[in-house]
Amino acid sequence: MNKAEQLAELAAECAACTRCGLHAGRTRSVFSDGNPAARIMLIGEGPGYNEDQQGKPFVGQAGQLLDRMLAAIGLDRQQVYIANIVKCRPPGNRTPTPEEMQACLGYLEAQIALVQPQIIILSGATALQGLLQQKRSISRSRGQWLQWQGIWCMPIFHPAYLLRNAARDKGSPKWLTWQDLKAIKAKYLALMTPITEERRIKDVNQN
Ligand code: SF4
Numbered sequence: 001m002n003k004a005e006q007l008a009e010l011a012a013e014c015a016a017c018t019r020c021g022l023h024a025g026r027t028r029s030v031f032s033d034g035n036p037a038a039r040i041m042l043i044g045e046g047p048g049y050n051e052d053q054q055g056k057p058f059v060g061q062a063g064q065l066l067d068r069m070l071a072a073i074g075l076d077r078q079q080v081y082i083a084n085i086v087k088c089r090p091p092g093n094r095t096p097t098p099e100e101m102q103a104c105l106g107y108l109e110a111q112i113a114l115v116q117p118q119i120i121i122l123s124g125a126t127a128l129q130g131l132l133q134q135k136r137s138i139s140r141s142r143g144q145w146l147q148w149q150g151i152w153c154m155p156i157f158h159p160a161y162l163l164r165n166a167a168r169d170k171g172s173p174k175w176l177t178w179q180d181l182k183a184i185k186a187k188y189l190a191l192m193t194p195i196t197e198e199r200r201i202k203d204v205n206q207n
């Protein structure tokens with residue numbers, strides 16, 4: 001089976017999955033969007049109302065803001081692969097429980113293994129904690145390069161949080177996110193070009 005077929009099989013598994021209680025409330029599971037050949041993967045928390053209705057991650061207002069954030073660094077959804085920590089909508093858009101995240105993690109790990117991104121953007125605290133399996137504050141972790149199984153990961157604020165915090169002045173969540181996006185773009189460009197030994201050593205020392 002090729003990559004597309006394996007991802008389609010995984011998506012079908014999610015659609016029929018009853019591994020956790022979230023299956024009971026879903027209209028449909030939400031597996032992914034974007035390009036499976038992308039070098040950047042973006043991971044969010046889980047489907048909300050609009051995502052559950054449409055079967056696509058990051059639609060609605062938060063999705064529109066995400067599209068603008070990607071556009072600000074010259075990217076669109078065809079250059080990114082998008083998935084969530086849980087594939088089914090938590091009731092009332094509550095945060096998924098650790099048990100639900102754990103039940104669903106195998107699907108996400110399989111997606112990452114197939115897509116093989118070079119950069120993972122962790123959008124929000126749940127994405128950060130769900131993938132890294134550690135309780136970390138998004139405010140303290142955002143903007144820092146972390147590694148997960150040899151892949152560069154950058155936590156950023158979730159677009160839904162940015163919608164609730166509209167200020168753009170220096171130090172505001174939006175301003176900080178712009179700094180993070182610029183760092184992601186720089187890392188993306190650096191990974192796209194042949195790496196020099198000098199830059200490799202600098203990267204190691206900085207991170
Ligand atoms: S959230 Fe994940 S583990 Fe739970 S039922 Fe949906 S697909 Fe299965």
